Amino acid sequence: MRDHSRAGAVNWLYAAPAMLVMAVVGLLPIGYTFGLAGEYHRLALDTRFWPVVRTTLSLTAVTVALELVLGLAVALVLWSPFPGRGLARAAVLIPWALPTAVMAMAWRWIFNADSGVMGDLLFRLGLVASPQVPWLADATSAFWAIVLADVWKTTPFMAVLLMSGLAAIPDELYEAAALDGAGPVRRFLVVTLPLLKPTIVVAVIFRAIQTFGLFDLVFVLTGGGPGGRTQTIAVYAYDVVFRYQELAYGCALVVAMALCLVLMTGLMLGAARGGSGR
Amino acid sequence: MRSTLRGRALFALAVAAVAAWSLAPFLWQAITxxxxxxxxxxxPVRYWPSVLDFSSYAQVFKARPFATYIWNSFVVGVGTTALTTALGVCAAYAFSRLGLPGGRAALIGILGLSLFPGTVLIVPLKMLATKAGLLNTRTGLVIAYTALNLPFAIWVLKAFFDRLPRDVEEAAWLDGLSRWQTLWRIVLPLSAPAVATTAILVFIFSWNEFLIAQTLVSRDAARTVPVGIAMLSGVTVYEVPWGQIAAAVVVxxxxxxxxxxxxxxxxxEGLTAGAVKG
Incomplete structure (x- = not known):
């Protein structure tokens, strides 16, 4: 008790080592990125910049939307107890836990033009004309390959968050809705969705931030190709800095990315607030 | 919904579908x-080998420094986990219990910092590592990963400490134990589950990290597995050793x-505490 009232500032010593590491290796480099950035005028002239922003935004919108729908479905299936649920949950978590860059290689093999299993499977189903499909050589199909790999990887995370939200909904509400004659679909729309909304907002914003900064999956799966047309801002900035050695402009791209990120998060938070105000 | 036999069969089918979708890319690597x-x-693609052949495994260990990559990943993972957990426990305890002036603001700052993608700091991080002589070292990776994982560790551990009853600690103080002794002898044993959860997640993050490992390490001696695998390739681009890559992915x-x-x-639990609490 005496410990709470007195010597509060001295207690910072407990947190000091952690704060120091985060300041020197986290905060300082972020600040320094802003310091290194320059040649901002090139952003306006760069014909690559806006296509890259558009790709990043499309990727974010499409993957997060798909993840939300699939994650919700998975959460609803795995939420209530049943024999073997632990094992099923573990199986579902595996994509999230596996290294993204490593699994990106696995996806490259699945989407391989000559002997990839994706082409063969879709050919057997009669959906493509030949089992040899150069998925990653075409900008549109390469984009969808990234979407598929990212949705596969991150749906479990969405599902876990949504399950925690589902667990917080009291059973009585479902019972009351059932007594009022509401079927399962109506119960979902009237009870589950509205009460899950805060969790959905947090999960969607969190995932949107992560997808917006996506690097490793794209870098390894498509290398940003074909012809740079699946580059995200992160991959493009990395190329500008480490391949073309244009430090100042590369950092300007990173700063632009960070600002877009803050703007996007602000807009999403605003939309969520406005939506619940009504 | 699950009361009828048909409902139950549909449910089992849904669980099986979710599990199959989650495991398929990994299983395909295992078969390959x-x-x-x-x-x-x-x-056309063969869906099952005519004989089980382990030569891809032998190849990847014999012809490439793959064992070194695994060892590096393991050392970096253990180092990061130990350092992050030790610093994180002290900091989280201070934030939860010791009434730090400005603690709330610092926590929110930490959270905000952790939301930025790694791209925001890699350029200065590489300069910093070069200056400190930590380029191409496992120590450099451990320090960087610790900084990146501390926000998550502090939030999860703090969420747990907040739920611990205070009476035990107050009794310990009355018995004359110092704050430091209380943390180590009383609080830590009670928090073993939360510490274990944090350690598991931090190890997985570290094992999987790609961008920083790719930026700070360019020599085999300190290279970690994800970068090693992404770089596995044949003599020419047309000669990618997919069997070896698959073996490496599985290992x-x-x-x-x-x-x-x-x-x-x-x-x-850890994912839920880390994300939803924030």
């Missing part, structure tokens, strides 16, 4: 890794799969 070299890239991901199977419940 066990094929004889001639069948790996066979056209790399198997420890993570085992961890998920063993600690599924803890991982779900």
């Amino acid at each position: 890794s066990l094929k004889p070299a001639a069948e790996v890239a066979a056209v 790399t991901t198997l420890p993570v799969v085992a961890m998920v199977l063993a600690f599924q419940r803890r991982i779900v």
Whole structure:
């Protein structure tokens, strides 16, 4: 008790080592990125910049939307107890836990033009004309390959968050809705969705931030190709800095990315607030 | 819904579908890794090897420094986990219990910092590592990963400490134990589950990290597995050794799969505490 009232500032010593590491290796480099950035005028002239922003935004919108729908479905299936649920949950978590860059290689093999299993499977189903499909050589199909790999990887995370939200909904509400004659679909729309909304907002914003900064999956799966047309801002900035050695402009791209990120998060938070105000 | 036989069968089907979708890319790598070299890239695709052949595994360990990569990943993972957990426990305890002036603001700052993608700091981080002589070292990776994982560790551990009853600690103080002794002898044993959860998740993050490992390490001596695998390639681009890559992917991901199977419940708790609390 005496410990709470007195010597509060001295207690910072407990947190000091952690704060120091985060300041020197986290905060300082972020600040320094802003310091290194320059040649901002090139952003306006760069014909690559806006296509890259558009790709990043499309990727974010499409993957997060798909993840939300699939994650919700998975959460609803795995939420209530049943024999073997632990094992099923573990199986579902595996994509999230596996290294993204490593699994990106696995996806490259699945989407391989000559002997990839994706082409063969879709050919057997009669959906493509030949089992040899150069998925990653075409900008549109390469984009969808990234979407598929990212949705596969991150749906479990969405599902876990949504399950925690589902667990917080009291059973009585479902019972009351059932007594009022509401079927399962109506119960979902009237009870589950509205009460899950805060969790959905947090999960969607969190995932949107992560997808917006996506690097490793794209870098390894498509290398940003074909012809740079699946580059995200992160991959493009990395190329500008480490391949073309244009430090100042590369950092300007990173700063632009960070600002877009803050703007996007602000807009999403605003939309969520406005939506619940009504 | 699950009361009727048909409902139950549908439910079992849904669970099976979710599990199959989650495991398919990994299983395909496992099958590929066990094929004889001639069948790996066979056209049409062979869905099962004619004989189980382990030569891809022998190759990847013999012809490439893959064992070194695994050892590096392991050392970096253990180092990061130990350092992050030690610093994180002290800091989280201070934030939860010791009434730090400005603690709330610092916590929110930490959270905000952790939301930025790694791209925001890699350029200065590389300069910093070069200056400190930590380029191409495992120590450099451990320090960087610790900084990146501390926000998550502090938030999860703080969420747990907040739920611990205070009476035990107050009794310990009355018995004359110092704050430091209380933390180590009383609080830490009670928090073993939360510390274990944090350690598991931090190890997985570290094992999987790609961008920083790719930026700070350019020599085999300190290279970690994800970068090593992404760089596996043949003499020419047309000669990618897919069998060896598949073997490498399986060896790399198997420890993570085992961890998920063993600690599924803890991982779900940790993710929930880390993300939703924020």
